[in-house]
Amino acid sequence: MTDDPRHIEDGVSSLAPARGMAPAPFHGPIGMLAELTHRCPLGCPYCSNPLALDPRESELDTETWARVFREAAALNVLQVHLSGGEPGARRDLVDITAAAHSSGLYTNLITSAVGITPEMLTKLADAGLDHVQISIQDSEPASADHIAGYQGAFARKKELAAAVVRLKIPLTVNVVVHRANLDRIAAMVELAIRYGASRVEIAHVQYYGWALRNREALLPTAGQTERAIEAVEQLRNAHRGVIVIDAVTPDYYARFPKPCVGGWGRRSLNVTPAGKVLPCHAAESIPGLEFWSVRDHSLADIWANSPAFNAFRGTAWMKEPCRNCARRDIDFGGCRCQAFAITGDTSAADPVCHLSSHHDDVVALRTRQRDVPYSYRVHQRTKDKVSGLTP
Amino acid sequence: MSNAAPAVPHDSKPRLPRGVRLVHNEAHGGWVLLAPERMFKADATAAEILKRCTGEATLDAIVDDLTRSFAAPRERILADVSALLGGLAEKKLLEL
Numbered sequence: 484m485t486d487d488p489r490h491i492e493d494g495v496s497s498l499a500p501a502r503g504m505a506p507a508p509f510h511g512p513i514g515m516l517a518e519l520t521h522r523c524p525l526g527c528p529y530c531s532n533p534l535a536l537d538p539r540e541s542e543l544d545t546e547t548w549a550r551v552f553r554e555a556a557a558l559n560v561l562q563v564h565l566s567g568g569e570p571g572a573r574r575d576l577v578d579i580t581a582a583a584h585s586s587g588l589y590t591n592l593i594t595s596a597v598g599i600t601p602e603m604l605t606k607l608a609d610a611g612l613d614h615v616q617i618s619i620q621d622s623e624p625a626s627a628d629h630i631a632g633y634q635g636a637f638a639r640k641k642e643l644a645a646a647v648v649r650l651k652i653p654l655t656v657n658v659v660v661h662r663a664n665l666d667r668i669a670a671m672v673e674l675a676i677r678y679g680a681s682r683v684e685i686a687h688v689q690y691y692g693w694a695l696r697n698r699e700a701l702l703p704t705a706g707q708t709e710r711a712i713e714a715v716e717q718l719r720n721a722h723r724g725v726i727v728i729d730a731v732t733p734d735y736y737a738r739f740p741k742p743c744v745g746g747w748g749r750r751s752l753n754v755t756p757a758g759k760v761l762p763c764h765a766a767e768s769i770p771g772l773e774f775w776s777v778r779d780h781s782l783a784d785i786w787a788n789s790p791a792f793n794a795f796r797g798t799a800w801m802k803e804p805c806r807n808c809a810r811r812d813i814d815f816g817g818c819r820c821q822a823f824a825i826t827g828d829t830s831a832a833d834p835v836c837h838l839s840s841h842h843d844d845v846v847a848l849r850t851r852q853r854d855v856p857y858s859y860r861v862h863q864r865t866k867d868k869v870s871g872l873t874p
Numbered sequence: 875m876s877n878a879a880p881a882v883p884h885d886s887k888p889r890l891p892r893g894v895r896l897v898h899n900e901a902h903g904g905w906v907l908l909a910p911e912r913m914f915k916a917d918a919t920a921a922e923i924l925k926r927c928t929g930e931a932t933l934d935a936i937v938d939d940l941t942r943s944f945a946a947p948r949e950r951i952l953a954d955v956s957a958l959l960g961g962l963a964e965k966k967l968l969e970l
Contacts, residue, residue, distance in 0.1 A: 509902050513913060559901040561908055589895065589908040614893045614910040653893035653910050653966075681966040682910055724964050 509750065512786060515555050515588075516564045516753040516764060517548065519579060523569040524597045526632030526859030527620065529659055529694040529701055532568065533767050536862050541757040545575045547777065549582035551754060554782035556586040560752075563588040568756065571598025577606045584611025591616065593657075595631070596639045601646035608650045615647045616655040616684070621663070622670035630663060632859040641678065648679035655682040660711065661701040662852065668714045676726050683726055685715060687733035691765040691820050693860045699853035708736055708849075735849050739810065740817025740833035747795040747819060752786065760785045762792055765820040769829050795819050795830075802830055804838040882933050882956045882963070886970040889929030894967050896924050909967050923955055927968065933959070 521536035543551070552563060563583050570576055571594055583590045591614045592599075592607065599607075604615075619640055621627035627637040647654045656675035660668065668685060675683040688694050688701050703711070715730045722728065731741070744751045744763045753761040758776040766772060775789040786792060794800065798811050805816040816822070817833020825834045825848075826841045834841035882888070890896065895908045896916065905921035907914040916924060922943070926936045937955055941948045962968035 509915070511901065513902070559899060561897070561899065561902070561906060561913055562911075564911075589913075591911060613895070613908075616911065651892050653891065655910050684911070727966050 510559070512555075512558055512560050512750055512752050514562045514564065514751040515560045516566055516751070517551070517583075518566055518568065518753065518755050518764070519548070519570045519573045519576070520568040520756050522572040522862055523567055523595065523860075524572075524633055525569065525595050525636060526861065527630060527659070527693075528632075528697040528857035528859055529661060529688040530860045531689070531692055531694070531764055532860065533692050533765070534696070535767075536568075536860070537756040542573075543754075543756065543758045543777070545578050545582070547758065548579050549586075551777050551782060552583045552586040552588055554777075556588055558783055558786060561589055562591060564591045564593055566593040569595050569598045571595075571603070577603070577610050580607050580612055581610035584613075589613050594618075594643070595636065596643035597633065597636050599643055601643065604643065604646045604650065604652075608652055612652060614653050614655065615643075616657050617644055617647070617678075618657045618659065619671065619674065620659075622667050622674045623664075626663060630857075632857070644678035644680070653682070654678065654680040655684055656680040657684045657686065659686050659688055660703070661688045662703045662707065663701075665703045665707045665711050668711055669718060672718050672722065672726065672728065676722065680726060683728055685728065685730035687731065689734060689765075689818075689821075691768055691824060693858070695824060696858050698848075699851055700855050700857055702735075702848070702852050703733075704852060705736075705849055708733055712736075734818075734821065734835050735845050737835050738837050740814050740821075740835040742814040743818035743821075743833075746815040748786070748792040749796065749815070752782075752792075760789065760792075762795070763818075763820065766791065768820050769823050771829070800830055802832070804836070805832045808838070882959050882970055884934045885932050887929050887932055888927040888936070888959050888963075889969050890924070890927055890967070891969045896921065907967065914967075919954075920958060923958055927959070929969075 520542055521532050522539060555563065565580065565583065570592060573579060580590055590612050592612055593616045596617045617640055619627060620630040624637040628634050644654060656678060658671045672683055690698050694701060712732065715728060719728050748762045753764045754777060755761065758778045759774045760777060760782065761767065761774060772794055773790040775785045801811060801816055805811050817835055819829055821835065822831045822833050823829045825844055831841065832839040834845045836842065893910055897906055897908055898904065899906055904918065905916040907916050907924065922940065923936070926939060937948060937952045940951050940955065944951065959968055959970070963970050
């Protein structure tokens with residue numbers, strides 16, 4: 484026995500890049516986000532999907548996903564996150580889940596709950612599903628449905644959460660917080676407890692993709708943000724042992740950047756509905772990157788050799804102040820997508836860092852709130868385009 | 875996080891809940907505890923403890939078994955095992 488009772492080191496979640504990263508112990512990728520589809524009944528204005536959504540016709544089929552899971556397991560990926568869009572929009576979700584499970588991967592379903600019936604959930608559990616994450620938009624039903632852009636979404640979440648707990652599958656409730664709901668963190672955590680969740684993830688909006696488009700409408704005030712940070716601490720104490728609360732400092736209020744995806748091309752990968760493999764789910768927002776597809780290459784080949792994965796791997800690409808920074812192997816220069824979105828330079832330090840010459844731009848953004856309607860994500864169907872407005 | 879993890883009763887039968895799995899992976903250098911959207915590296919000692927958390931053995935039985943396998947005083951092993959298991963229970967990674 485050693486003196487340290489904590490024989491276990493915290494690992495990394497590829498879905499919450501800001502929440503710490505594993506120091507030495509892992510080698511190569513450990514998590515894969517499988518975006519099974521971009522189709523989703525909800526329209527959340529902070530959606531992390533790209534503005535240009537993959538159409539249904541381009542989606543990978545069941546067999547290709549099964550091969551990708553086998554290749555991921557061979558690369559020593561440990562967890563796969565079945566996500567979207569809404570993965571329930573895939574009619575073959577049970578087969579996809581079974582394929583992931585039989586490859587030896589820990590399977591996590593990330594769902595809005597709309598599109599997954601309790602009957603389907605039972606089949607998913609039989610197929611080997613390990614964990615379910617359900618997103619909620621607010622603790623107030625009317626506000627929740629408004630944010631989701633979908634009437635009745637709130638009620639569906641309660642129903643699916645109950646089914647998850649009945650099947651004894653562990654449940655995480657994910658809450659994306661922003662100006663409209665940030666004052667209700669306590670109520671949302673209590674809702675997660677009532678659902679029977681063992682974990683709640685409080686994620687401040689990260690401003691890429693649809694969220695960047697809606698930034699003025701989503702951005703919380705400074706006062707709200709500070710109260711929320713305090714509230715999380717109080718809630719952790721109040722509910723210790725009842726529910727695990729994972730929360731991170733919102734980007735624009737941090738002093739150091741997050742170690743995004745545990746370092747570019749280091750711990751995680753993301754497969755889009757059409758099969759492109761990205762180092763992070765927002766990487767397509769960075770211009771000039773060449774992504775390879777699982778249709779043309781094996782996952783191992785893509786991981787090792789694709790230009791996009793090598794673009795910001797390691798530290799050689801860094802400029803000052805990152806290049807000689809003592810934290811360069813801790814936060815890896817922060818988020819490339821955010822560096823580009825705010826500074827226009829893909830190799831700049833993440834301007835969230837107080838050492839960045841663009842940090843003042845981030846500070847200025849804290850006060851850019853404006854009460855404008857949400858721009859909801861829309862998924863244009865090819866059919867509509869053909870039959871409709873195009874001349 | 876406070877250091878005061880919940881006490882583990884002597885007759886409790888700890889087990890990994892559904893959704894928490896201990897796996898061995900050579901490339902990652904040994905034992906890994908897979909949990910909801912998290913994973914934890916388990917060293918050889920932690921793995922020995924966790925392998926015994928089957929839901930059948932009591933804490934006392936686990937500690938007795940470890941005392942036979944490891945050259946350390948029982949009280950010391952009990953303290954280490956309780957600290958590990960209590961901490962994991964607080965993180966919802968173990969059922970007591």
